[in-house]
Amino acid sequence: MGTIYDLAKITGFSITTVSKALNNYSDVSEKTKAKIVQAAADMGYLPNAHAQSLSTKRSWTIGVMFSEANEVGMMHPFFNAIIESFRKATEQQGYDLIFASRNLRNRDMSYLEHFQHRAVDGIVVICSDQMDKHVQELIQSSIPIVVVDMDSTDCSVVFSDNLSGGTLAVNHLYELGHRLIAHIAGDMTIDAGLARIEGYKQAMDRLALPIPDGYLINGGFFSVEEGKQAMQMLLALPKRPTAVFVAGDQMAIGAMEAIHEAGLQVPHDISVVGYDDIEMSKYVTPKLTTVRQDTERIGQHAAELLIEQIVNKRRVMTTDIIPVDLIVRQSTGPVKP
Amino acid sequence: MGTIYDLAKITGFSITTVSKALNNYSDVSEKTKAKIVQAAADMGYLPNAHAQSLSTKRSWTIGVMFSEANEVGMMHPFFNAIIESFRKATEQQGYDLIFASRNLRNRDMSYLEHFQHRAVDGIVVICSDQMDKHVQELIQSSIPIVVVDMDSTDCSVVFSDNLSGGTLAVNHLYELGHRLIAHIAGDMTIDAGLARIEGYKQAMDRLALPIPDGYLINGGFFSVEEGKQAMQMLLALPKRPTAVFVAGDQMAIGAMEAIHEAGLQVPHDISVVGYDDIEMSKYVTPKLTTVRQDTERIGQHAAELLIEQIVNKRRVMTTDIIPVDLIVRQSTGPVKP
DNA sequence: CATTTCACCGAAAGCGCTTTCGATAAATTT
DNA sequence: AAATTTATCGAAAGCGCTTTCGGTGAAATG
Structure with missing residues (x-):
C-alpha cells in the first residue's frame, strides 16, 4: 500500500508535492501531477483516513445512534428503512x-x-x-446533528405528519360508516405516539364523535404483542368498537391476531388501519390498510439537513414534517349494518 | 475537550507520563496516575481515536459489507438480525x-x-x-475477515446447516402424509439456495420420492414477489403438489398469497414450509411452519471468529455450520385423503 | 560506604498526512 | 537589460497520540 513518503521517494518529489498532486492543488504542474498520480496507481496507494482526519479535523464519518424505549434498534423495519435511505444519501457524498x-x-x-x-x-x-x-446530551452538544422521528426545537428534526396521519385514518373509517372508532396508541412519551393520539382526538372531535371510555388505549412501544393485548382489552369492552386505528403496523398485526382469535373477522366485524406501511403490511391477511410513512424521503431529507450543517459549519434548527399517505387495502370495510 | 498536551500543562507532567497514566502503564506511580486521571475527568478529556489509530495501527473498527444479488442489504430481516447480534457482540469488546x-x-x-x-x-x-x-477481493486480502451465509475455504465462514434444513422440511411434510412435495428454491448461484436444494433432493431420494418435472423451481432471490410467481407456476402444473418447501420465508409468504389467490387454502389444500423464521412468520395467516435459522448465534459466532483473528493477528479459515430447527406452526397439515 | 537495583519520569522519534510560507527559476513586463 | 510576475516546488510545523530508551534519585544490597 505505501505512504506518501514512498511515493515521494519513487517519483523524486517532496511529500508536500505528492500530497498536493494527490489533492489536485493548483500549484503543481500537470506533468508532475500526472507522474505522481500514475505512481500512486501503480503501487495501489491509498491515503490513510486516520492521518487525514487528524490533520484536517474532518473525518467523513457520521455517527448513528438508535434510541428507543423498546430497544429494537435496527431491527424495526421502519427505522431500518430510514437508516437505509439515509445511508444511500450520505454515502453518495462520501460519508461512512x-x-x-x-x-x-x-x-x-x-x-x-x-x-x-x-x-x-x-x-x-x-x-x-x-x-x-x-x-438530550447529543442535542445540546455542538456537533452537527439531525434527529428523526422526534420533535425538538433545539436541533434539526424530521418526522412524519403524524397529526394528519391520525386524521386520515379516522376520516377513512368514518366514511366507511364507522362511528365507534377506537385507537390503540403508542406510548405518550413518544412524540409520534402522542401526535397520532392528537390526530385521532381532533378528527373524532371534528366529526362530533365521542370517545367512549376505554376507546383510547395505550399499546406501549409498538410491538406485535402489545398490540394484541391492547386489542384484547378493546374486545372485552361492553360496547365493542367497529373500527380501530392502530398507531403502528406491528401493533395492528397483533390487533388483527387478537380479533381473529376472538373468532371475529377483519374487516367484516372490525376494521383496522395501521401506521407505517412496513413491507409486511401488504402480505398479512387481510392486507393492512395503513398510513404510509415516506421512509425514503425522511432518510434522504435527514441526510441533506445534516450534510448541509456539516459543510456550512453551522447548526441549523429546522423541523421538517414529511407528509403521509393513506394506503387503503383490505383490513377496512364498511360497517356492518 | 483538550489533548494530552493540555493535561500535561495542567498537571505539570510530561505528555509521556500523561499518556502512560491514561493507559495504565506500570511505570507511573499511583499518586501521579490519580492526579492525571482526575484532571482528565475534570476537563472532560477524551482521546482522539484517529491519533490513537495512527500511532497504534489499531482502529477498533470493523467494516461491514453487504453483498447480495437482490440488493436489499440491511433491509432483509434475516441479514438484519444477524448484523444486530454481530453488533452487540463486537460492541461489547469495544469495536465500532x-x-x-x-x-x-x-x-x-x-x-x-x-x-x-x-x-x-x-x-x-x-x-x-x-x-x-x-x-472475492476481500477474501483474498490479508485483513481479518469472516463471511456469513456463504461457503468458502479461503476464509472463516459461518452459515446455517442448510442441508439438514431441507431434510427437516421434507421429512416433516412426509410424515404428514405428503408425497407430492415441491421446492421453491433460492437461486443456485447462492450457496444457501443451493444447499437447500441439495437437502431437498437428498431427503426426497432417501424417502424414495420422485421429483416430478417442474417440482423444483427457481424462486430467484428470495423476494415475496418471486415466491408468488414461482408458486403460480407450481399451481399451473398438471399434477399439483400437495406440499411445498420454500427456501425463504418471504418467498413462502408470496407463495401462500398465490395459493390463496387461486382460491385454495393453506394448509388444507397445500402445505407450505418456509425457511428463516423471520419475525413476521408467526403473524401471517396461517402462521408459517418454517426452518429457523439461529441468527443470534450466527452473528455472535461470526463476531467471536473475527475478533479472535484480530487479536491473534493470524487468519483463520474455519467453516462453522450452525444447526437449524423446524418450527411447526399452522401452514402445514396432513395431506387431504 | 560503595554498589546495585528499583521505581518513576521525560525526551524524542514516529504514525501519515495537510498546509503555510518561502524559495527558486522562468516568463513577462517596463 | 532591469524589474516584476508567475509557475512550480519543498522545508517545516503541526494534528494528538504511543512507545522506546535513557536518566534520575531513592532504596536495597554487599
Whole structure:
C-alpha cells in the first residue's frame, strides 16, 4: 500500500508535492501531477483516513445512534428503512456511517463522548424517546446533528405528519360508516405516539364523535404483542368498537391476531388501519390498510439537513414534517349494518 | 475537550507520563496516575481515536459489507438480525461498526480499498453472492475477515446447516402424509439456495420420492414477489403438489398469497414450509411452519471468529455450520385423503 | 560506604498526512 | 537589460497520540 513518503521517494518529489498532486492543488504542474498520480496507481496507494482526519479535523464519518424505549434498534423495519435511505444519501457524498456503542474498551461512556472520541463530522439519531439522556446530551452538544422521528426545537428534526396521519385514518373509517372508532396508541412519551393520539382526538372531535371510555388505549412501544393485548382489552369492552386505528403496523398485526382469535373477522366485524406501511403490511391477511410513512424521503431529507450543517459549519434548527399517505387495502370495510 | 498536551500543562507532567497514566502503564506511580486521571475527568478529556489509530495501527473498527444479488442489504430481516447480534457482540469488546460505501468523495473504489483506507481491524461480509468480485477481493486480502451465509475455504465462514434444513422440511411434510412435495428454491448461484436444494433432493431420494418435472423451481432471490410467481407456476402444473418447501420465508409468504389467490387454502389444500423464521412468520395467516435459522448465534459466532483473528493477528479459515430447527406452526397439515 | 537495583519520569522519534510560507527559476513586463 | 510576475516546488510545523530508551534519585544490597 505505501505512504506518501514512498511515493515521494519513487517519483523524486517532496511529500508536500505528492500530497498536493494527490489533492489536485493548483500549484503543481500537470506533468508532475500526472507522474505522481500514475505512481500512486501503480503501487495501489491509498491515503490513510486516520492521518487525514487528524490533520484536517474532518473525518467523513457520521455517527448513528438508535434510541428507543423498546430497544429494537435496527431491527424495526421502519427505522431500518430510514437508516437505509439515509445511508444511500450520505454515502453518495462520501460519508461512512459508524455505529458507535457506549462501550469504549473497558470504559463506559456516553454516546456523545464516544462520538467525540471518534471525531464524527455529524450525528443522526433515530429516535423515539424524548426522555433519553443521551439524546438530550447529543442535542445540546455542538456537533452537527439531525434527529428523526422526534420533535425538538433545539436541533434539526424530521418526522412524519403524524397529526394528519391520525386524521386520515379516522376520516377513512368514518366514511366507511364507522362511528365507534377506537385507537390503540403508542406510548405518550413518544412524540409520534402522542401526535397520532392528537390526530385521532381532533378528527373524532371534528366529526362530533365521542370517545367512549376505554376507546383510547395505550399499546406501549409498538410491538406485535402489545398490540394484541391492547386489542384484547378493546374486545372485552361492553360496547365493542367497529373500527380501530392502530398507531403502528406491528401493533395492528397483533390487533388483527387478537380479533381473529376472538373468532371475529377483519374487516367484516372490525376494521383496522395501521401506521407505517412496513413491507409486511401488504402480505398479512387481510392486507393492512395503513398510513404510509415516506421512509425514503425522511432518510434522504435527514441526510441533506445534516450534510448541509456539516459543510456550512453551522447548526441549523429546522423541523421538517414529511407528509403521509393513506394506503387503503383490505383490513377496512364498511360497517356492518 | 483538550489533548494530552493540555493535561500535561495542567498537571505539570510530561505528555509521556500523561499518556502512560491514561493507559495504565506500570511505570507511573499511583499518586501521579490519580492526579492525571482526575484532571482528565475534570476537563472532560477524551482521546482522539484517529491519533490513537495512527500511532497504534489499531482502529477498533470493523467494516461491514453487504453483498447480495437482490440488493436489499440491511433491509432483509434475516441479514438484519444477524448484523444486530454481530453488533452487540463486537460492541461489547469495544469495536465500532463502520458501513463503508464504494464511494470515496469523488473517487470510485472497491470495498477492499475503502476498508484499507479506513484501516479497519477486520471485516464482516454478510453475503449470499459467491460471484461478487468485491467479496472475492476481500477474501483474498490479508485483513481479518469472516463471511456469513456463504461457503468458502479461503476464509472463516459461518452459515446455517442448510442441508439438514431441507431434510427437516421434507421429512416433516412426509410424515404428514405428503408425497407430492415441491421446492421453491433460492437461486443456485447462492450457496444457501443451493444447499437447500441439495437437502431437498437428498431427503426426497432417501424417502424414495420422485421429483416430478417442474417440482423444483427457481424462486430467484428470495423476494415475496418471486415466491408468488414461482408458486403460480407450481399451481399451473398438471399434477399439483400437495406440499411445498420454500427456501425463504418471504418467498413462502408470496407463495401462500398465490395459493390463496387461486382460491385454495393453506394448509388444507397445500402445505407450505418456509425457511428463516423471520419475525413476521408467526403473524401471517396461517402462521408459517418454517426452518429457523439461529441468527443470534450466527452473528455472535461470526463476531467471536473475527475478533479472535484480530487479536491473534493470524487468519483463520474455519467453516462453522450452525444447526437449524423446524418450527411447526399452522401452514402445514396432513395431506387431504 | 560503595554498589546495585528499583521505581518513576521525560525526551524524542514516529504514525501519515495537510498546509503555510518561502524559495527558486522562468516568463513577462517596463 | 532591469524589474516584476508567475509557475512550480519543498522545508517545516503541526494534528494528538504511543512507545522506546535513557536518566534520575531513592532504596536495597554487599
